[in-house]
Amino acid sequence: MTHTSLTSLxxxxxxxxxxxxxxxxxELTEAYLAKIDEADHMLHAFAYINPHQALTQARRAADEIARGGWKGPLHGIPLGIKDVIVTADMPTSYGSEAFDDQSLRRDASVILLLREAGAIILGKNTTQTFGVEVPCASTRDPWASSRVARGSRDGSAVAVAAHECVASVGSDMGGGIRIPAAFYGVVGLRPTGGLVPRTGMLPAAASLDRLGxxxxxxxxxxxxLAAMTGVDPADPARYRPDPANWGHGEPTPLHGAKIGVIRNWSNEADPAIRRALSAVEQVLKDNGATLVDVNSPIDDLTTSTYQAVALHELAAQHRESLRTKSHLYSPEVLEVIQAGRSVDERAYAEANAAHGCILRAWRSLFIHxxxxxxxxxxxxxxxxxxxEPTKGCDAFAIPVSLANLPVVVQPMGLAEDLLPMSLQWIGRPYGEPRLLRFAQSYEQLTDWLATPPPFLR
Structure with a gap:
């Protein structure tokens, strides 16, 4: 097979x-390394690549498979890893000069799980500094080089969309997985808290960040996701689902399912996106689903609660580092951290109380x-x-972060400007297996999976 056909798998x-x-x-790893060498000087999706390490892992996987030691579907699969997750064999910079010389000699828990599954780590995908949305050297959009994924500019979704890796592990506080996945026409999943271990990552906000x-x-x-949910030795009490639940499940999961359409969000979207969602609704109804119009609950608390919690926790995360490395922080990031310092303990406690109200309101929406x-x-x-002014790209992402519900995002077609539009599925806590079955059913009923970005044509 050619390198192009290998990297399209x-x-x-x-x-x-x-x-x-x-x-x-x-062969597979060499094909991806060649693609990175060919394209990443334009896309800037990787912050760090070590071809020698990747090929060493690939040769080990080849030997294991040849001896009959196939470990499962990730064995020999080249992945990218967002540069907020610590790896023992390559630096972790968190997108900042303050950590540029740091190479911690201990894998994060999720990296241990991926290595155990036989995955090959190609390198680190670029990230905004500490996951904070401030002006930075952005990656390029493989759909349109003049565009940016406003809301999050990390390289994980770019690398996947541009076929520089088969998949990537990203992080999501208020949309870091979902927003770039939406803009770049790929699939992203933010799991319920506790499902994927976070030991060995630097969260922007400890209570909100997830890996997915x-x-x-x-x-x-x-x-x-199934490979990322193993037992974390650092957190033995962490939730772990029954592995049997990760199977394909029933062949027609949409039939008889009652699905809410968050109508106030749909009404706030651009006309092309509203029309695309209407087409999705028709597909679901044609395949036996019952649709119910609902509205997102207590929106008036969402923005202030998120800002207070996220900013306070960000400032706490960097308190020690700033004592010795403040000169290496950009003025823009320091400004955001300073805003977090202004959220005192009382304001933080009040925000956490509101956070609890938001969480319960979303649970009640599903139950009612x-x-x-x-x-x-x-x-x-x-x-x-x-x-360009925007309508708030995180407006449909932040509420779900606060609700701690699982979310799967996937393509739902192209708008008139030939850029991707995206559908999100929101589920009950730890309902990832069923949510994935719903999303896969919709994917199989459409042809959006086969639509490559212009960069690859």
Whole structure:
């Protein structure tokens, strides 16, 4: 197979070839390294690459598979990792010069799980400094080089969309997985808190940050998430689902499912996105789902609560580092951290109380209407040009972060400007398996998975 055909494979497709030994992990890794070498000087999706380490991992995987030691669907699969997750064999900078020389010799828990599954770590995907949305050297949009993913500019979704890695592990506080996945036409999943271990990552806000997969297909998100949910030795009390739940499940999960449509969010979106959501609704109804109009609860508390919690926790996270490295922080990041210092303990306690109200209100929404899931646009607009005013790209993401509910985002077509539009599925706590089955059913009923960005044509 050619390098181009190899890098167009999903995890599920590549895994079958690797298991049958029709393709070698070395061939697959070399193909991705060649793609990175060819494209990343334009896209800037990777902050760090070590070809020698990646090929060493690939040769080890090839030997294991040849000896009959196939570990599962991630064995020999090349991944990217967002540069907020510590790896023992490469630096972790968190997008800042303050940590640029740091190479901690201990893998994060999620990295240990991925290595155990046989995955190959290609390198670190770029991130905004400490996950804070401030002006920074941005990655490039593979759909339109003049656009940016306003709301989050990390490289994980860019690398996946541009076929520089099969999939990536991203992080999400208020949309860091979901917003770029939406703008770049890929699948992203923010899991329920406690499902994926966070030991060994630097959170922007400890109570809000989550790690999750960014992939090309919903099936790939299921595969990657299942590997990321093993036992964390540092947190033995952490929730762990029954592994049997990660299977494909019933063939027609939409039939008889009661699904809420968050109508106030739909009404706030651009006309093209509203029309796309209407088409989604028709597909779901045609396949046996019952749809119910609902509104997102207590929106008046959302913005102030999120800002107080996130800013206070960000400032606390960097208190010690600033004592010795403040000169290495950019003025823009220091300004954000200073805003966090202004949120005192009393204000933080009040915000946490409001946070609890928001969480309970979302739980009540599902219970009152007996919903299996909710759908809505992921973002209200397509990707923006630099400096262009937006409608608030995180407006449909932040409430779900506060509600601590699982979310899967996936493509739902192209707008008139030929840029991706995105659908989000919101589920009950720890309802990831069923949510993924809903999203996969919709994916199989449409052809959006086959739509590549212009960069690859």
């Amino acid at each position: 999903t995890i599920a497709e590549a895994s079958q070839l690797l298991q049958r030994r029709e393709v070698s992990p070395v 997969p960014i992939t090309r297909s919903v099936e790939d998100a299921r595969i990657l 209407h007996d919903l299996a899931a909710c759908i809505a646009p992921t973002v209200p607009v397509t990707a923006c040009t630099p400096g």
